[in-house]
Amino acid sequence: MTEDQQPPKPIAWEPVTEPGYQDILMHRAEGIAKITINRPEVRNAFRPETVLELSDAFRRAHLDPQIGVIILTGAGELAFCSGGDQRIRGDAGYRDTAGAEHLNVLELQRQIRTLPKPVVAMVAGYAIGGGHVLHLICDLSIAAENARFGQTGPKVGSFDAGFGAGQMARTIGLKRAKEIWFLCRQYDAQEALAMGLVNTVVPLAELEATTVDWCRQMLRHSPTALRLLKAAFNADSDGLAGIQELAGNATGLFYTTAEAQEGRDAFLEKRAPDFGPFRRHS
Ligand SMILES: CC(C)(COP(=O)(O)OP(=O)(O)OC[C@H]1O[C@@H](n2cnc3c(N)ncnc32)[C@H](O)[C@@H]1OP(=O)(O)O)[C@@H](O)C(=O)NCCC(=O)NCCSC(=O)CCC(=O)c1ccccc1C(=O)O
Secondary structure, three states, X not given: OOOOOOOOOOOOXXXXXXXXXXXXXXXEEOOEEEEEEOOHHHOOOEOHHHHHHHHHHHHHHHHOOOOOEEEEEXXXXXEEEOOEOHHHEOOOXXXXXXXXXXXXXXXXXXXXXXXOOOEEEEEOOEEEOHHHHHHHHOOEEEEEOXXXXXXXXXXXXXXXXXXXXXXXXXXXXXXXXXXXXXXXXOEEHHHXXXXXXXXXXXXXXXXXXXXXXXXXXXXXXXXXXXXXXXHHHHHXXXXXXXXXXXXXXXXXXXXXXXXXXXXXXXHHOOOOOOOHHHOOOO
């Protein structure tokens, strides 16, 4: 239910047909972009091309001034994402169609983490392995009652010791994060909720309506406040890169002031800048 207890209004998704993706779908409506991994035959496992397409779709949603919130999900009800496609795993990474081997989901993780708009994982079915890390890296996770979560790395000869370990420990605590990685068990949606791995659990039939409702609520809030908060949540753990992210936001805001514009205008008008009106003592 929405805040005023009315049933939520259905959303009319419009497909984004350019540039014509193979492995993903992109839709938009009401300021929300929905990006769907569309490989249900392998429980939405990703290959390098999937990751490149996801990255392109996120970049488009980032740059689109009409979009304020992004949903990441998987096609069908059985899986959000089952991680790297083990069928095309080579000896040094995941093979693209040209034969080069990649671990390119790491770049996508950084992109989602630093993208200055909220990203919501909408999880039905399995979120496993690298697919589990993808939901973890999203800002919020909304799970259907059939969702199942877990890492398999140590079972299948892989691990994500970057955000996959560190972000998980920050989210649910060190002991739980180590349990998930060391034991490779699966956890149902209620267990995930109890450990703070997801924000809420809803019946599968209500998953999209609830996710859209949460997105609509965020869209009513100040985009700049959300942007700065997201950067702030990263800043302490990201070191100088985190400070760069926060500072970049400060520079962007400064550019909107008359003080910064006086510097630009003076240069273009080939005169000395007059910053006198902008001095202050506190
Ligand atoms: C997800 C399951 C638990 C689902 O189980 P179930 O519902 O019973 O379905 P299945 O019958 O098992 O699967 C149906 C069908 O899908 C195929 N499939 C499932 N997952 C994958 C996969 N990941 N790759 C390829 N194919 C997959 C399965 O074989 C079936 O096909 P059929 O032809 O019908 O037989 C279960 O399927 C499962 O456990 N899947 C494997 C999960 C897994 O281990 N994933 C890999 C983890 S490692 C990883 O993701 C690392 C990649 C990574 O992100 C990374 C890490 C660190 C640095 C860099 C990187 C990077 O960039 O890649």
